[in-house]
Amino acid sequence: MKYAFAQRTRNFESSAVRDILKVISQGNIISFAGGLPDDDLFPLAAVEEAYKRVFEGGKHTMQYGLTEGFTPLREAIADRMAVRKQIRMDAQNILLTTGSQQAIDLFARVMLNPGDIVLTENPTYLAALQVFQSYEAKVVAVDSDASGMLPEDLEEKMKTYAPKFVYVVPTFSNPRGNVWSLERREHLLRLAKKYNVIIFEDDPYGEILFDEASGYTPIAALDNGETVLYTSTFSKTVVPALRTGWVMGPYQIIRMMAQAKQAADLHSSSIDQQALYCLLRDFDLDAHIAGLRSVYKERMHVMLGQLQRLNLPGLSYVIPQGGMFFWLELHESINTKDLLPKAIEKGVAYVPGAPFYVSNPKHNTFRLNYTHSVPEKIEYGMSQLVSVLEEAYTTISIDKAMV
């Protein structure tokens, strides 16, 4: 039998990252490729205790729940966001989702007609691009530097394209790991209001902040509640398996997304939501996050130490101030996709950068994750990777000599 799939499936592609992860999961490879938190740091005892408390609530805790999510958890998130992020919204402005990935999807679903324009950074989060493409939107990249989107190009593109929304990861972005300046955040918000464009602010990594004092103001905290949708998740701060994220923003949009969610899956796991509520109530999540920060910061420094040994022309990177990734650029003649098999041969893996680009992919870029491996593995893996890079550079020199 021949199946006639919908037109939108032409834009589906299995994530390049995912395919690499599949290869790597076989065999004894040190992977800097994924975007995983470290299992060993998961607060297992606290999570287990939280479920126990849910079950103590009796059988009715296991009945169908509200599409919008477990109300006490929405209230707890509203409180937490007001205190920690200065985003002040009511629980009714919050929708609980199956990870923040679902928040992106539901937002795209209620916003995008085929052919609509979405503005993004370049490179940006791969799985968000996949969502926008699956709704047959056209993604247009705005030029950016390490401090965020470039003001002139942003305004130019808002005027030219009349986009439906701007998707940004302004704090420790995936894949670049950079942080937008406050000025650029304010500027984006100002333009968004001027041109009547919604901002979708994706902030999965904001809590993985190496220097608490530095603090970064979410764009949503600068808004009056009209222009910005803000999404985050417990996947990086508690555990991923619970798949609980949230999105907060203008009630009219959140309500429409809840209607979309009703058709999409009725509601997310309410046992998990209730467990998270107990965990937020009874467990010192902030102390736990402080612990994560210090461990991940140390690992970042171990990786940085190895990178600093490299003296390769054209190599550049920004030292992360939080989040989970280094983003590196090599000499422009080096294709990191072609180099990957050599790295895997040496027992180490990374993600080539090109798939993260909306347009004009830089084939000499790659992403390294430092959160999933212990320092000794980072040391060893990086020493292997360094030798692969150094050899690649030798080949370039030889080629050049031959030309």
Add this chain to the structure above:
Amino acid sequence: MKYAFAQRTRNFESSAVRDILKVISQGNIISFAGGLPDDDLFPLAAVEEAYKRVFEGGKHTMQYGLTEGFTPLREAIADRMAVRKQIRMDAQNILLTTGSQQAIDLFARVMLNPGDIVLTENPTYLAALQVFQSYEAKVVAVDSDASGMLPEDLEEKMKTYAPKFVYVVPTFSNPRGNVWSLERREHLLRLAKKYNVIIFEDDPYGEILFDEASGYTPIAALDNGETVLYTSTFSKTVVPALRTGWVMGPYQIIRMMAQAKQAADLHSSSIDQQALYCLLRDFDLDAHIAGLRSVYKERMHVMLGQLQRLNLPGLSYVIPQGGMFFWLELHESINTKDLLPKAIEKGVAYVPGAPFYVSNPKHNTFRLNYTHSVPEKIEYGMSQLVSVLEEAYTTISIDKAMV
């Protein structure tokens, strides 16, 4: 700020059922309106024990999982379906979803272009209609009787409309509670193959079967694995809060749905999936289901007893052989939506039937659920409802006399 929502949102409507449920949840009303299993029958101790065993597996159980779902649970479902339903497929043909609602949504997402035709029964499952409409498909009703779709009308509509797929709930359907005959199942499959149309078989209630010996063959069990997608859920047999359903069918379609799911939410809660796996492995689910059957069968009979007291012209219903619902038709001059406030005034609620229709709604129909209330409540609630109905019939006579 004015928000320009996507065109598809014009087809969103908050479920009429859901709105009624909201009204009812306030106050002390006996509700036959929802489609809920009874909390008191939830196997709380077994579920709690299952989670405990997941946590015994250590921290890595809480890492990100596969989009397709927890592999051992997929294997266990494949085994269970082969034994209990004679549907023989490999684990790779199974995708785990956030309830079977998500299976419907992902299937529609990979299949439907705007304007595509979907054939359904009339009336049919409301939330499936909402999904199809949200993808801007056109739903066409096939004439049916208590044994399933009528052969001539089905073939006529397959020829005329060249539908993308046929959506059916052939065993204890929602809302009608009827069961398709084997002949009609075979006939649908034959036509589907002849006209190259996929069948989406939704079977959430198949396990809630009052007479084990009667058994009903899923359409998927009659197929060679090419034509039928089959979905079911643990929401009715274990607990709803886990939100775990599955869909099985041709690998090419399942793989495409997995790609759609990757963009939609990466994966569903893997803690819940692992707990269900432990539960299937260590707990006698079949004994538990046998218990549910006998309790729900008794409640159905209690409701039936009250219905049999009624002697109203034009009243008709089929005695359910399983599932969760009675579907009733009254004298054609009675509008069950108009009657509902009177029922609520008397402390009892039901769902008017009209919203379940694709076309030609019968305003004199309504649905009664018998699984969520204990026998005494069913007795009392039905006696109240009976008096509301009898009074409504009196009014008709008076009106007629006046004409």
